[in-house]
Amino acid sequence: MPRKMETMSTLSRMRQASNRLRRQAGMLMLALTACAAAPQAAELTQQLVEARAARLYAARLNDHVLDADARFTTRVTTIAATLIARAKRDYPETAGWDWEVHTTNDPDQNADCMAGGKILVSQAYVQRLELADAELAMLLAHEIEHAALNHNLKEYQQALRLEPRWAERPFLELEHAVDHADALIDQLAATNYEQEVEADREGMQLAWRAGWPPEQLAGYFRKMFRESASPRRSKPDYPSPLTRWQAARALAAALQKNQVQAPD
Ligand SMILES: [Zn+2]
Numbered sequence: 001m002p003r004k005m006e007t008m009s010t011l012s013r014m015r016q017a018s019n020r021l022r023r024q025a026g027m028l029m030l031a032l033t034a035c036a037a038a039p040q041a042a043e044l045t046q047q048l049v050e051a052r053a054a055r056l057y058a059a060r061l062n063d064h065v066l067d068a069d070a071r072f073t074t075r076v077t078t079i080a081a082t083l084i085a086r087a088k089r090d091y092p093e094t095a096g097w098d099w100e101v102h103t104t105n106d107p108d109q110n111a112d113c114m115a116g117g118k119i120l121v122s123q124a125y126v127q128r129l130e131l132a133d134a135e136l137a138m139l140l141a142h143e144i145e146h147a148a149l150n151h152n153l154k155e156y157q158q159a160l161r162l163e164p165r166w167a168e169r170p171f172l173e174l175e176h177a178v179d180h181a182d183a184l185i186d187q188l189a190a191t192n193y194e195q196e197v198e199a200d201r202e203g204m205q206l207a208w209r210a211g212w213p214p215e216q217l218a219g220y221f222r223k224m225f226r227e228s229a230s231p232r233r234s235k236p237d238y239p240s241p242l243t244r245w246q247a248a249r250a251l252a253a254a255l256q257k258n259q260v261q262a263p264d
Pocket residue numbers: 010011012142143146195196199
């Protein structure tokens with residue numbers, strides 16, 4: 001396991017998903033690489049990334065009890081709807097996505113938004129951090145930004161730049177390798193670190209434009225810091241909870257100080 005549990009506290013894209021999901025993805029990969037029509041990594045497009053995310057998301061939904069707590073699910077979908085509406089305005093290409101939002105109570109999950117707008121939120125995680133609505137909005141906005149900014153696509157593109165030989169391999173092998181091949185994971189660490197910083201920064205501004213007060217949004221990072229077992233430890237692919245909280249406070253203060261009105 002190249003990544004420890006702590007790194008999963010907020011980042012929940014495919015590569016940080018649970019062991020069960022990893023196994024599932026691996027099985028799907030094996031099944032699909034057996035297919036002669038499997039695309040090469042050189043054929044990588046955002047469309048391909050979204051199509052794969054839709055398949056994997058459907059497999060994950062099959063593996064979970066979904067939306068069991070109606071009140072929690074309504075809370076999540078209501079907050080997500082506001083953020084999604086804003087994202088559709090700010091990132092027009094996402095307006096055509098088949099956005100989906102579901103909840104689970106799986107303690108191994110936290111929250112994530114896969115490519116194409118496929119959201120899964122763990123009630124266990126939200127309850128463990130005792131997130132208020134604005135803090136939940138910050139969590140969701142961070143994840144939505146990963147999808148809206150095409151972070152999965154960009155990670156694969158970076159892998160192809162770093163190791164051009166991947167272009168001649170099936171895309172599904174590359175997809176597997178970014179999660180499992182230690183050398184490639186190390187090579188992509190700086191990219192992943194930058195994507196986390198970007199999702200934090202852009203996520204706060206997305207949620208702010210959607211109407212949440214910046215200082216309340218920053219509260220999410222305070223709670224994440226409080227919950228972390230090693231809140232001051234940054235990693236090559238992940239800023240420490242302290243670093244993230246400090247950055248969030250600074251951005252929230254700047255948004256407040258400048259008294260910039262959230263655009264309509
Ligand atoms: Zn993240």
